[in-house]
Amino acid sequence: MPDTTSTADAMFAALTPVVEGIAATFGRSCEVVLHDYRDQERSVVAVAGSVTGRQAGDAMSEIGLRVLAAGDDARTEVGYVTRAQDGRVLKCTTVPLRDADGTLIGALCINIDVSAIDRATGVLADLLGLSPAEKPVASTNFSGDLDQVVESLIERAERAHxxxxxxxxxxxxxxLVRELNDAGVFALRGAPGRLxxxxxxxxxxxxNDLAELKKDAS
Structure with a gap:
């Protein structure tokens, strides 16, 4: 039986140069981030590019929380759109990574800044006399501090209420507890104490709140 720890370590070591290669292929508008979910507070193990300003040793983002919470159900998400906190529009792909036993252990994330393309599309629409419907784009907190990521989710709820x-x-x-649970916050170690x-x-x-939500869902 293979040692799952050594297998996982070997996977992350093998993917590190891949991170650099993907980012170099797509240029300065692309960022590639490799996450090891075994260390949730410092999940970022490798970064190439600087679209979100992530650094090795940073925590996972809201997207990572969602993937972590999905666990066995986590699937590759290709080309979804989100907005950085400074307003830039990003097109992202997230690939869950699993160990030899199939357990979710991390993710490979590709973030491409498409803000210039988004602006150009608007200019062309104006020139052609078109009025494309604006689709609301959710924002994502890419802070390297996990407490800040959780805090942003709570602040979002405060604004809503x-x-x-x-x-x-x-x-x-x-x-609110349901929203935080859906966002993956309770997949974090020590989450109940934090919240x-x-x-x-x-x-x-x-x-008791969590137990009631589980009862309602059953």
Whole structure:
């Protein structure tokens, strides 16, 4: 039986030069990030390009949280569009990586800045007298700090409800916990402890919320 740890280490070592090769092929508008989910706080093991400013040793983004939470159900996502916090439009591909046993251990992510193309499309539409429908593009926090990534999700909920999360009623809080669970936050080690204080409740209350959500889903 193969040693899954050594197999995983060998996979990441083999993919590191691939990261450089992909980024060099697509040029300065491309960034390639290799994640090792075995270390969630420092999942980035290799980066080529600087589209999102990621560095080796950074934590995963909101996208990584979602992939981690999907676990066995995680699938390759090709060409989805998101927006960086500074407003740039990115076209991204995420490829889940698995060890010899099929367990999710990381991801290879390709981010291409298509902002210039997006602007050019708008100019051409104006020249041709067209009015293309604007499709809302969700933003993604690419911070290298996992606490900041989780905080951005909570702040998004605060803006949606127009009140601090600690002031939410029971039903509203359950809705927020559901959103955070769907976003993959609870796949993180120590997530309940991080979030209970931020939500102004005890860990026991947060576990009760999660148990209720599981009961509703069954």
């Amino acid at each position: 127009a009140v601090p999360v600690a002031s939410l009623g029971r039903e509203e809080r359950l809705g 209970a204080g931020r939500l102004g409740i005890s860990r026991t209350a947060l576990y």
